[in-house]
Amino acid sequence: WISNQRASRLGRENTAYYQKLPKGSYQLQVKATDTNGQWQKPTTLLSITQLPAWYETTWAYFLYATATLLLLYTLLRLYLLRLHHRNRLQLQETMTQAKLDYFTNISHDGASWSATCSEAANASSE
Secondary structure, three states, X not given: OOOXXXXXXXXXOOOOOOOOXXXXXXXXXXXXXXXXXXXXXXXXXXXXXXXXXXHHOHHHHHHHHHHHHHHHHHHHHHHHHHHHHHHHHHHHHHHHHHHHHHHHHHHHHHHHHHHHHHHHHHHHHO
């Protein structure tokens, strides 16, 4: 039972504030006094429902979960794209080095083969 005597002393009769009331359903019994200060017998029962704030609703939680999943998906996708790009560059560098080594070996082998052929030709002509 909550008495609103403080409000009466301040001259704000007929006013009650119940701030920071947790969400849920409540029933408020209102009992009044007459001009002589005598309590009246009939009481009024008010049903009050304190709804959750917009950020506490089911839709808000659904939005939070969706945003979190979307963020995780985006971060994972970016990570995989960077990894793929890095692997492709590494493969290109490896292939370039392999081609360079191959052509270097061919040019050296060709020069030594050419020298061997010219030595053989000189030896046979003598």
